[in-house]
Amino acid sequence: MRPILVTGGTGTLGRAVVHRLLSRGCPVRVLSRQAHTPGEHGWAVGDLVTGRGVEAALSGAGTVVHCATTNGKRDVAATRRLVEAAGGTGVSHLLYVSIVGVDRVPLGYYRAKAECERLVVESGLGWTVLRATQFHDLVLRVLEGLSKAPVLVVPRGVAFQPVDVRDVAERVAELAEAGPAGRAGDFGGPEVRPVEALAAEFLRARGRRRPVLRAPVPGGTARALRAGGNLVQPGGLVSAGGLVPARPAGRITFAEFLAERFPA
Ligand SMILES: NC(=O)c1ccc[n+]([C@@H]2O[C@H](COP(=O)([O-])OP(=O)(O)OC[C@H]3O[C@@H](n4cnc5c(N)ncnc54)[C@H](OP(=O)(O)O)[C@@H]3O)[C@@H](O)[C@H]2O)c1
Numbered sequence: 001m002r003p004i005l006v007t008g009g010t011g012t013l014g015r016a017v018v019h020r021l022l023s024r025g026c027p028v029r030v031l032s033r034q035a036h037t038p039g040e041h042g043w044a045v046g047d048l049v050t051g052r053g054v055e056a057a058l059s060g061a062g063t064v065v066h067c068a069t070t071n072g073k074r075d076v077a078a079t080r081r082l083v084e085a086a087g088g089t090g091v092s093h094l095l096y097v098s099i100v101g102v103d104r105v106p107l108g109y110y111r112a113k114a115e116c117e118r119l120v121v122e123s124g125l126g127w128t129v130l131r132a133t134q135f136h137d138l139v140l141r142v143l144e145g146l147s148k149a150p151v152l153v154v155p156r157g158v159a160f161q162p163v164d165v166r167d168v169a170e171r172v173a174e175l176a177e178a179g180p181a182g183r184a185g186d187f188g189g190p191e192v193r194p195v196e197a198l199a200a201e202f203l204r205a206r207g208r209r210r211p212v213l214r215a216p217v218p219g220g221t222a223r224a225l226r227a228g229g230n231l232v233q234p235g236g237l238v239s240a241g242g243l244v245p246a247r248p249a250g251r252i253t254f255a256e257f258l259a260e261r262f263p264a
Pocket of ligand 1: 007008009010011012013014031032033034046047048049050066067068069070071078097098099100113131132133134135136138
């Protein structure tokens, strides 16, 4: 079996993807800019922005799971480099992890992700694009930052559908093994929650007392978020606890994630 190259395999999602692939018995090679000690899987040192080591990293790989991100404008350059290098090899499947709503929410990072999707789709390789909603880890990081102020201010009328990276990783691993699927169904967390509810849950888990203030936020990004542009569409089914996504989704809730991260 040819190795699966995981770019970003040292990142939040990538680590979970590597774990899932290994537990399914897949041979894995991880691309990182730093050298690592070999263990359960292979490593390749390389940089997708400069191109250093990328061809060697791809050598012999049949599938590439592209989880690397520079969190900014260099994502397009990095993805272009990867696509061009993969074209000349035996890679038959390129799976790209993107974000739900990249074509609806007018953020610079989302525009870059949409452009990366286009590069993957037009690569001439077999491809899969999986869009996921915000990871629990990201929501936690943002709320940690916002809770440094005496009042935790959140945008009014905005909901999120956070998902656990272990659930996303399971889906990525399934898709990686299954072969090119084109645009896979968007993947979100098990619940759609107003941001103030997520904030309250976070404060409870951290044992912090803060008022949560919902503030009107102007601008196109906030408007797109209020319209649910960041949620798996259609929005979901109303239940007693809030909205339940209509499609198959992750299983681990934000509350469960917090309980694991911050045991009482
Ligand atoms: N965070 C979210 O809520 C969210 C939601 C949906 C989708 N996504 C997408 O999921 C993917 C993974 O996100 P994440 O939050 O897990 O990322 P992350 O934790 O920030 O990890 C970024 C990874 O990219 C690698 N990387 C950065 N620059 C690189 C370069 N020049 N060359 C090669 N590798 C490079 C890093 O590897 P080294 O440092 O080892 O080189 C690291 O493993 C991204 O595509 C992101 O857009 C994220």
